[in-house]
Amino acid sequence: MTIDHGVWAAPGRINLIGEHTDYCDGFVLPFALPQRTVVTASRLDRPEWTVSSTLTGETVTFDLSEPVTGWAAYVAAVVWVLRDAGHEVPGARLSIDSDVPGGAGLSSSAALECAVLAALADLGGLDIPLERRPLLAQRAENAYVGMPCGVMDQSASTLCREGHALFLDCRSMATEHVPLDLAGQGLAILVIDSRAPHQLVDGEYAARRAACERAAALLGVPALRDATLDDLSRLDDELLFRRARHVVTENARVLDTIALLREGRLREIGPLMTASHASMRDDFEITVPEVDEAVETALSAGAYGARMTGGGFGGCVLALVEAEKAATVAEAVTAAFAARGFNPPTTFLALPSPGAHRLS
Template identity: 55%
Template sequence: MGVREGFEELYGTAPEGVWAAPGRVNLIGEYTDFNEGFVMPFALPHTAVAAVSRRTDGVLRLHSADIEGPVVELRVDELRPLSDTGWAAYPAGVVWVLRDAGHAITGADLYLSSTVPTGAGLSSSAALEVVTALALNDLYDLGLTRPELARLAQRAENDFVGVPCGVMDQMASACSAEGHALHLDCRDLSIRQIPFDLASQDLALLVVDTRVKHALGDGAYAERREGCEEGARQLGVSHLRDIAYEDLQAALARLSDERLRRYARHVVSDDHRVDRVVALLDAGDVRGIGPVLTEGHVSLRDDLRISCPELDLVVETANASGALGARMTGGGFGGSAIVLVEASDADTVMKAIEEAFGAAGFTAPRVFPAVPSAGAHQVGRSAS
């Protein structure tokens, strides 16, 4: 049953419209977004889909087809940050942020369903936030731009849910273009769509979901962020993005401890890796980004220390089996890795990874191709 039919069955009337927002994979640039640096995500074909109608009585009703339980019913004027409402906190947080920004949201009915894997580092939460923000923007004629919607969705996650994420995930969900990677400057939110058509090059990018669940609210992410902010303070800059790659070694010598040095080295070098990937893609050398991906994984594993045995096994096995490069993607401590392969080698590499997981006694991973897809969009609007 689709969300439109589910909405009608649950709420007894047709929705005003249906919207979709994708999850994302980040090609390169990890933990650089909250350092006001550079990232290069792209949208997946996996989406959160929402059937939505406005209400005028101040009631917000939320239902997920994917989660057992009754309709979550809240009052928009009683929404409070950090009140534990489970999955419903993500769409409810968007309503709270919009109202806090002065937009007269008088209630809504939402019926949601998502194909974005949860806990896989593919931004299932951002997809939920962005699809809610886009639907309310359209229904209430708020006139907000895509970057503005992404900023509001980020604030919902930061201030309402309590996860101190950067803006990359929401920007990727809101602004991506089919067949392109999104080169994003996280300081001014300027974007450039960079062609990333793997099929035309006889290449594939595999996503390997290790099925190791991560929870970014558990403090490890926040600790990295705090360390990056402390490093910037000690270096006298607003964010680590302001340290030029050429000045990295001199900057590291000025930091007080090894932990801050590791974090700063990762962020500055990953910003530089984004620049290198952009240059390679501009030159048409898609295969050339493979070693840069692997280099990024080593930095995430050794300097940021956010990898895990399953992610390391994916990268090691993929590269030993003929992949062009591989790295973990997303917040870490589990989740997914990406693997760049010749299309003709995809099955061989996939099989090697699955066998390695079996031999190690790990849960079998979920492997699928990542196809650069469209950002958030309206699927259909009911005639009024």
């Protein structure tokens, strides 16, 4: 059944743990945020798409006869990937609004892709099972936009459930919705947006992925998910060794975190979060002074654990704190940033929220 118009939403995401493991066929544990991208869409009777953004005030019209660039490329990418998969995508007029912070490592791009995909699928009556949508959205970003991301962001934005984290095996695409009852244990996850520049399609992310693929090839395994710490001793290249060590140890930290969450031992995941950050800082080298400062200050102010989240080189830190101490930790980080001359950070509490869905 097709419809003529409607409103759809898809959320940003935070990754509790499991960074740069998704494109290594590994494990991740994100959850969806209440912040979301909203797409109001209506069908057109011609193969043309007009997209307006309330954030930029711009309107872009395209028919895929020429490449689309800028923010509208994410919309064009979804149209392109659906058509390439053999779907008859309806022309549409789309208006986009969002409160997912851009450039903060909270996956604003995946939220846009997944909201547009949900809208076009419903407008066209396209038979696309929910579990297939993350891979389509990932391919849109990989092949059309040129960002070699894994599938975590699109999976979280599409599949997450309220009150749960999404345990995703990025090889099999098997999922488990793991309860994350923070409030029930008097806890909160404080998100600290460092407001440091966060640019991923500039070669650094791609370089990390290439290093991981090179290390896997040298070890003779399909992906680093299949490697052990003992295997890594066969890597003569120190840089590749450290890149691979991050992925191998990070996968183990995800599995350890899952085991603790299944037992309701939420506070005990804190040291795993902090170890994840140290690995991103020292082995993967994707942190910046702002996020390192946020982590160190949050821990000093009483957080059980803290880590950068997202692809790196800026973005956000999440800290596991007693709910009653969240404001105190946020104030400590703000003061530390001021003392170092950094831009003032912004903070909010992250609540596990639902994935993409139709609003009306």
